[in-house]
Amino acid sequence: MRWTQTLIPTLREAPADAEILSHKLLLRAGLIRKLAGGVYTFLPVGVRALRQVEQIVREEMNRAGAVEVLMPAIQPPEIWQQSGRYETARDVLFKVKDSAAREWVLSPTAEEVITLIAAADINSYRQLPKNFYQISVKFRDEIRPRFGLMRAREFIMKDAYSFDTTDEAAQIAYQKMYDAYTRIFARCGLKTFPVEADTGVIGGKFSHEFMVPAETGENEVVYCEACGYAANLEKATSGIPKTAAREIGASPEKFPTPGVLTIEALSKEPYKVAANRQIKTLVFIVQDKPAIALVRGDDQLNETKFAAAVGTTIFRAATADEILAALGARPGSLGAVAATLKSKDIPVYADERLRGANDMTTGANDDGFHLRNVSIERDITVTQWRDLRTVIVGEPCVKCSNTLKIRRAIEVGHVFKLGTKYSEKMGALYLDEAGTRHPLVMGCYGIGVTRTLQAVIEQCNDKDGIIWPLSVAPYQVCITPLNVAPDNAGMQLAEKLYAELTAAGVEVILDDRDERPGVKFKDADLVGFPIRVSIGEKSLAKGEVEIKPRGGAMLAAKIADALERVLALVRE
Ligand SMILES: [Zn+2]
Structure with a gap:
């Protein structure tokens, strides 16, 4: 190619709205141009680099036994209703209306479409295993697109879906993808590390994310240098000890706490109740009904873990009026002690660190009063014990007790073991050798192709510009x-x-x-x-x-x- 034939509009300065280095370099090097927030044109040199990344992805997917398909970007909302994701993924679903006012969904992923293909065209164990992938444009209704290609409304993703007869077979498919991803990112010249991840609204049994360490990354990763444990902060656990047991009285004791509205206020004179002897009571509205989350006073609730507990991301903090209606008190004096709850139907999700705790203090559901001498398992009816707290840097590793660290990272790939969630809902069944029907066991696997391209730039640069690895250079x-x-x-x-x-x-x-x-x-x-x-x-x-x-x-x-x-x- 001759420079004068192509178009490489380099810039001395990046536009002011480019916040991070890789975004600035994408613009300055003439790789992309912004059409609207989170919507970009790839110019000739940008397209060439993008095609290199795509080619590596394609080669490694083919090598791992996956076969390429191409599914529509425009999908009927009915299939999203069938899977249940029309509701659970509604905060990211990009919806458009045609001239007849009919609604369509612009695909963020394609579990529904491919599961319907499997339902129609895979019937027998003899056709399995299968793994289908595509590299195509995807959409997210991003309220706040930013960082260039990192969080865009329109982007290119490789998505793959495996279908197997059993959990064990699905585990083999998962491992093949995990290994393929390791090769893909290495070939792109990226240093990545896999971390345990939350399964989010896609659902499923377990998953790993492939992370690129970067100060500008939107993910926080908890890791242990001694044993290699690594997990997304949304998922991470630590080996922090449970609350120390103490001797307490026979029943909770109500005492006045006028004007005390926070954990901190109760920890000061004249009450002096240490934060780690308090129970933090949080009230949410989950699909129109109140639910209570309990963590220790010195802990923070991890909302992703709470979402996993209640089985949906569609929840919000309750308003003061909703809390008053449900618990009979205003924020500041809230608690979950059974005897003080107006309704016995409100589910209570309690963090594991509180299990067995006694001599605790919590709100009395009476404005200006708290209860002490609370023994959780005696006084609170817990619906579900869960790990609900957010790990803090410096806590002991859950596997080896070494000190945990936290760093920021960019997620470039994600592998999920889905199980039968979609195949059951969408009727994707196969006949085994004995002629018995079973749901297909699925996995799904994504790589943000445009995001990977930008991650390479974020990792490979100096004061003069980009330093492309040979493998993805335009x-x-x-x-x-x-x-x-x-x-x-x-x-x-x-x-x-x-x-x-x-x-x-x-x-x-x-x-x-x-x-x-x-x-x-x-x-x-x-x-x-x-x-x-x-x-x-x-x-x-x-x-x-x-x-x-x-x-x-x-x-x-x-x-x-x-x-x-x-x-x-x-x-x-
Ligand atoms: Zn460790």
């Missing part, structure tokens, strides 16, 4: 003749080298612009081509060209050796 080599006059010896050598490298299968761009050398070098560094070959009068006079790996030292090569030297670098 062009592997940039040839930069300093004089581009057709009759100039340097330009003629550039043309010859360009033809030879192209014939050898190398992706080359020839910077044939009539620009100052400084401008050309700056642009080549900004766009980040891995190898630059410069041909100027001075080196030509010595019978040499200059070869500069991006981010490395310049080396001089004899003209006769130039081709081989570049080929050696490309093949390294």
Whole structure:
């Protein structure tokens, strides 16, 4: 490709709304342009890098035995109602209306569509296992799109869906995808690490996310350097001890606490109830009904864990009026002691750290009063004990007791073991050898392709611009003749080298612009081509060209050796 033929509109400064480095570099290097918030055009060089990532994904999916399909981006809402996700995923579903006012869903993933295909066209164990994948445009109704391709309204994702006869077979499919993902990200030049993850609204049994460590990442990962334990903060647990047992009186004792509305206020004079001897009572409205979550006074409720407990993400904090109606008191004096609850039907979800705790203090459901001498298992009717608290840095590892750390990361891939959730709802059954029907056992596997591209930039750059790994570079080599006059010896050598490298299968761009050398070098560094070959009068006079790996030292090569030297670098 000749530079003058394509369009690489580099910028000296990034637009002000680009917040993170990789987003700035995408814009400055002329890879993308914004059409609207979270909606981008890929310009020629951006498309080339994107296609490289896609190709790696495609090759590794094929190698892992998956087969490519292409499903519609426009889907009828009825199939989302059938799976139950029309409600549970409603905060991200992008919906549009056609001219007849009929609603459609713009696909964020395709579990429903592929499960219907399986329901119709897979009937026998003899057709299994199967794994289908696609690389296509997806949509999210993102309220606050940001960070360029990281959190966009429209993006490209690879999604794959495996179908198996049994849990054990599904586990093999899961492991194949896990291994394929490890290879994909390594080939893209990304340092990733897998972490245990929450299964979210997609549902299912367990999952892993592939994370790229980055200060700007939107995920927080809890990890242990000693044993390798790693989990998304939404999912992570620690080996923190339970609440120490104490001797207490026979029954809870009500005492006045006028004006005390917080854990902190109760921990001060004259009450001096330590936060770790208090119970924090949180009231939510879950699908129109109140529910109570209890954590220790010094802990924070993890809402993702609470969502898993109640089985839906459709919940919100109750208003003061709703709390008054349900518990008979205002926030500040709330508790779950059974004898004080107006309604016995309100489910109570309690954090495991409170199990067995006694000598605890909690609100009395009477404004200005609390209860002490509370023994949880004696005085509170707990519907479900769960791990509900958020892990804090420095706590002991759940596996080896070493100190846990937390760091930020970008999620680039996600593997889920789904089980039979979708196949049961959508009637995807198969006949076993004995002729008995069973639901197909499923897994689903996503890679954010556009996000992966940006993650590469976030990880591979310096003050001058992007440093593409050879595997995903839009062009592997940039040839930069300093004089581009057709009759100039340097330009003629550039043309010859360009033809030879192209014939050898190398992706080359020839910077044939009539620009100052400084401008050309700056642009080549900004766009980040891995190898630059410069041909100027001075080196030509010595019978040499200059070869500069991006981010490395310049080396001089004899003209006769130039081709081989570049080929050696490309093949390294
Ligand atoms: Zn550990």
